[in-house]
Amino acid sequence: MTKKKVKLDLESDNIVDMIHRHADFSDKLINLIPARIYLSDDDKEKKWFQGLRKEEKVNAKRETIENLKKAKRYRLDPEKSVLTTLDLQKQKLEKEKEKFGIKPMFLGLQEDDTFEKMRERRLQKNKRKRDSGLNVVEEVVKDLTYGYVKIGDDDEEYAKNRKKKRVSKAKELEMAMKLENLKKDPEKGDILATKHSWKAAISRAAGIKVRDDPKRLKQRIRKEKNRREKNAEKWKERVEVQQKVRVEKQQKRSENITDRIQQKKMRKIAKREKKLLRPGY
Structure with missing residues (x-):
């Protein structure tokens, strides 16, 4: 009886481990799929064309086709980053925070403070310090001239x-x-x-x-x-x-013009002689 219990416990542990591995694999696989395919965006829902006139339906259909083409180009562009499910969920949470006016828990940081912005502010601060030091150095050495030695009042x-x-x-x-x-x-x-x-x-x-x-x-x-x-x-x-x-x-141009005039005259003479040689004339 005890052997059967031990066997059942081992099988249950293996099943739980297998379920966790399958769940991790499914989550990673879902993150590889663009989230806009299976999550609808309330702000960009397609509107039906019912109740529109014929011209309005044609214009709306044309606009929809153009938007689909743009979305396809955006999706196939390797330089554009495809949003995952987590990214979309974060965006929705930020929109809800803005909508309901949720304030951050830490008073020292603002809501839009990110690591990049904090890093940019720190770089700007260091740059201002360097510029102030350069100004001091320029004031000290402004009387020096390269390649010139001042002697007396010269x-x-x-x-x-x-x-x-x-x-x-x-x-x-x-x-x-x-x-x-x-x-x-x-x-x-x-x-x-x-x-x-x-x-x-x-x-x-x-x-x-x-x-x-x-x-x-x-x-x-x-x-x-x-x-x-x-x-x-x-x-x-x-x-x-x-x-x-x-x-x-x-000189060459004058010669060419004279030759063309002479050739034109000869063609006219040949044409006239050909007419005179026809029977009945």
Whole structure:
């Protein structure tokens, strides 16, 4: 008798375990099926066409067909997420909460507070902190200029030099030659050379190019002159080639027009001779 009881208990335990496994499998299978197939939405129920005129029925039927097509495209789109039963039930609970005015149990959080919104607020707060720190740093280093070392009261002079227009090479050569002549003066030459070397060093430190060597300036002027002459020759050749091609095209066009006129005349003569050769004429 005891053996039979033990056997029955084991069988009942196996049956209960099997029922639980079947229930879990059924729940997972139902979640794979789109919930809108077997759950009706009260807000989107199909309306019957009874009591409508013929044109209204046609329009309503056309609208229904278009909505079905859109729903099918939405269902087959892999990028769109398909709502499960749990999702729809959550949406219905949220609608009921809004309808009956149910307030959240925790006063610290609002009803629409989600993890994403809380995370977004935290990121915005950190960004504001970083921006405030950057503003402080900018106020501290606003007097620094990259590639420029301020020496005494040369800041205004540097700003003026940056805004000046570039001097031509001929003018630079003239100034360099004048400076060389002044340096040869036995009385003021050394003082002027020292002053110019200091000024040139400050300008180079500020990122301004100093061209005070007459020999190099003459070479640059000569190279630029040769480059301009070569470019002028190339441009002249290009214009001549274009003119030649234009004349050849015009000549070819005139020849083609003359040939077409001559061919038209010959066709008219041949047609007239053919008429004269017919019997009875």
